[in-house]
Amino acid sequence: MNDTTLKGKAHVYGDNIDTDAIIPGKYTKTMELQTFADHVLEDLDPAFKTKVRAGDILVAGDNFGCGSSREQAPLALKVAGVSAVVARYFARIFFRNAVNIGLPALEIREHDIAPDDELEIDLKSGTVKNLTRNVQYLASPMPQTMIEILIEGGLVNYLKRYGDYHL
Amino acid sequence: MGQTIVEKIISCHSGKKVYQNDLVVAEVDAAMASDTTAPLAIQAFKSMGGKRVWDPKRCILIIDHAAPAPNERIANLHLMMREFAREQKCIFFEAGIGICHQLMIEKNIVRPGQIITGADSHSTCYGAVGALGTGVGSTDLAAVFLTGKIWLKVPQTIKIEIQGPIPVGIQSKDLMLNVLRETGIAGATYQSMELCGSAISHLSLAGRTTMANMMIEAGAKTGFVHPDNLDLPYAFTPVLPDPDAVYQREITLDASAMQPMVSKPHSPDNVVPVMELEGRKVDYAFIGTCVNGRLEDLHVAARILKGTRVHPDTRLVIGPASRQVFLDGVNDGTVEILTSAGATFIPPGCGPCVGTHSGVPGNNEVVISAGNRNFKGRMGNPNARIYLASPATVAASAREGRIANPLKYFQS
Numbered sequence: 001m002n003d004t005t006l007k008g009k010a011h012v013y014g015d016n017i018d019t020d021a022i023i024p025g026k027y028t029k030t031m032e033l034q035t036f037a038d039h040v041l042e043d044l045d046p047a048f049k050t051k052v053r054a055g056d057i058l059v060a061g062d063n064f065g066c067g068s069s070r071e072q073a074p075l076a077l078k079v080a081g082v083s084a085v086v087a088r089y090f091a092r093i094f095f096r097n098a099v100n101i102g103l104p105a106l107e108i109r110e111h112d113i114a115p116d117d118e119l120e121i122d123l124k125s126g127t128v129k130n131l132t133r134n135v136q137y138l139a140s141p142m143p144q145t146m147i148e149i150l151i152e153g154g155l156v157n158y159l160k161r162y163g164d165y166h167l
Numbered sequence: 168m169g170q171t172i173v174e175k176i177i178s179c180h181s182g183k184k185v186y187q188n189d190l191v192v193a194e195v196d197a198a199m200a201s202d203t204t205a206p207l208a209i210q211a212f213k214s215m216g217g218k219r220v221w222d223p224k225r226c227i228l229i230i231d232h233a234a235p236a237p238n239e240r241i242a243n244l245h246l247m248m249r250e251f252a253r254e255q256k257c258i259f260f261e262a263g264i265g266i267c268h269q270l271m272i273e274k275n276i277v278r279p280g281q282i283i284t285g286a287d288s289h290s291t292c293y294g295a296v297g298a299l300g301t302g303v304g305s306t307d308l309a310a311v312f313l314t315g316k317i318w319l320k321v322p323q324t325i326k327i328e329i330q331g332p333i334p335v336g337i338q339s340k341d342l343m344l345n346v347l348r349e350t351g352i353a354g355a356t357y358q359s360m361e362l363c364g365s366a367i368s369h370l371s372l373a374g375r376t377t378m379a380n381m382m383i384e385a386g387a388k389t390g391f392v393h394p395d396n397l398d399l400p401y402a403f404t405p406v407l408p409d410p411d412a413v414y415q416r417e418i419t420l421d422a423s424a425m426q427p428m429v430s431k432p433h434s435p436d437n438v439v440p441v442m443e444l445e446g447r448k449v450d451y452a453f454i455g456t457c458v459n460g461r462l463e464d465l466h467v468a469a470r471i472l473k474g475t476r477v478h479p480d481t482r483l484v485i486g487p488a489s490r491q492v493f494l495d496g497v498n499d500g501t502v503e504i505l506t507s508a509g510a511t512f513i514p515p516g517c518g519p520c521v522g523t524h525s526g527v528p529g530n531n532e533v534v535i536s537a538g539n540r541n542f543k544g545r546m547g548n549p550n551a552r553i554y555l556a557s558p559a560t561v562a563a564s565a566r567e568g569r570i571a572n573p574l575k576y577f578q579s
Contacts, residue, residue, distance in 0.1 A: 069285075069303060092357050093288055093304060165317075167190060
């Protein structure tokens with residue numbers, strides 16, 4: 001990942017957004033990744049897929065991505081153009097999956113991000129600047145392995161490069 | 168310093184004594200993927216430069232989430248799995264043999280003390296036999312296929328003790344829904360769970376699997392049912408926590424006061440006693456899945472439906488967890504009792520629970536399901552309302568056409 005700064009508009013949702021809400025199970029069985037984006041968040045906010053712009057940032061509360069292990073959930077967000085996900089905290093499988101496919105996922109315990117706020121994320125320092133409100137939040141530190149996977153742009157590239165895990 | 172079960176198992180697989188919050192690379196004993204997760208995993212494996220899987224006898228592919236294939240798109244994904252399994256000589260279970268977690272336990276692939284990565288969130292199931300089962304996504308699974316390893320942070324553990332005799336008619340599902348009411352949907356996120364106590368020690372392997380299955384519904388990374396009285400068809404060394412193991416939290420529940428419980432839409436932790444919901448009209452009742460599709464679940468349904476009929480305004484669909492479960496149910500007459508009562512048997516698989524096929528509800532329909540998730544849209548229609556309950560409560564509700572307390576059917 002060469003560019004470590006991301007800038008985009010916030011789309012804000014609540015707590016416990018489950019993977020069925022992110023991408024219903026009935027759409028997960030395909031290799032056409034665009035299908036996931038075509039149905040992303042459709043039972044939660046049917047307008048999301050038309051209003052999301054490349055680079056936008058999805059912001060949520062507690063336990064984002066709970067439920068299924070489907071990697072189609074972070075893929076749906078990524079293919080739809082979302083550049084990063086910010087939550088108070090993530091369900092663990094979603095968190096791993098997001099990082100594994102190279103979608104930055106930042107845990108910010110306290111924030112007051114509102115819809116349409118302009119955000120700027122510096123992945124190196126783990127800071128999120130809210131340009132609209134002129135405040136800054138610091139993400140919880142990620143395990144070192146996850147940082148390295150993210151730097152490579154995901155687990156596929158990480159293993160292509162290293163061939164094995166290293167701590 | 169004493170260790171919890173998860174700390175012991177990860178220590179054995181990482182070559183050093185580890186405790187909560189340590190970061191490790193652990194050796195994996197087996198890795199499993201289903202038709203929801205395997206196609207992306209196969210693609211990721213190839214993209215990683217993978218030529219041969221690390222150990223074909225430890226790589227398992229199972230077709231269960233849309234089995235048999237409901238359309239050509241999925242049929243072609245199944246082809247991709249068959250081809251990969253053949254070329255890599257992996258263990259492969261064809262559509263119709265059973266649900267992945269049931270087969271992993273029923274076929275004795277999972278053993279106590281092992282680490283199993285399953286590309287399905289309900290891999291916590293393996294804690295029923297004392298294995299560390301943890302759910303991963305497709306790319307993580309591909310990495311295990313390639314390296315035989317996974318990186319993990321050693322989780323903290325929540326200990327849940329359930330004491331006392333289990334009242335007649337109360338099912339393991341009711342116990343687990345009581346646990347979820349206590350923890351909430353995120354109460355065990357990033358953590359391991361240990362279930363113990365005199366109530367637990369009386370559960371069958373099926374009942375223990377039901378409980379371990381739904382640990383993920385509290386967000387758990389993995390979990391274990393203590394092996395007291397655990398009956399397995401092979402000799403094994405049980406993994407027990409040290410007496411001075413350090414727990415993040417300890418919860419004690421009293422089984423003797425428990426009622427049949429129901430999770431209301433749209434979250435598995437939205438749990439109330441069935442009494443609060445009795446009388447609500449039910450359109451569709453479903454028994455099956457990796458949480459409650461085993462023989463003892465069919466037995467309890469047959470007890471309630473024997474010699475009677477499913478209510479004319481309700482339909483009952485049953486999906487056995489495996490072909491073996493179905494066959495056992497055929498041989499002991501359970502399938503005949505249930506079929507005569509008006510139940511429709513579908514092939515072993517996940518279809519209705521994940522909304523792919525074989526029983527999708529219509530708009531505004533009320534479903535009572537013995538499954539494990541009732542998120543909006545879970546069964547394939549966001550306009551349906553799904554209630555989760557034990558197979559006893561589902562069977563009683565199918566009989567009465569309304570959400571019903573099953574305890575009256577256990578009074579003789």
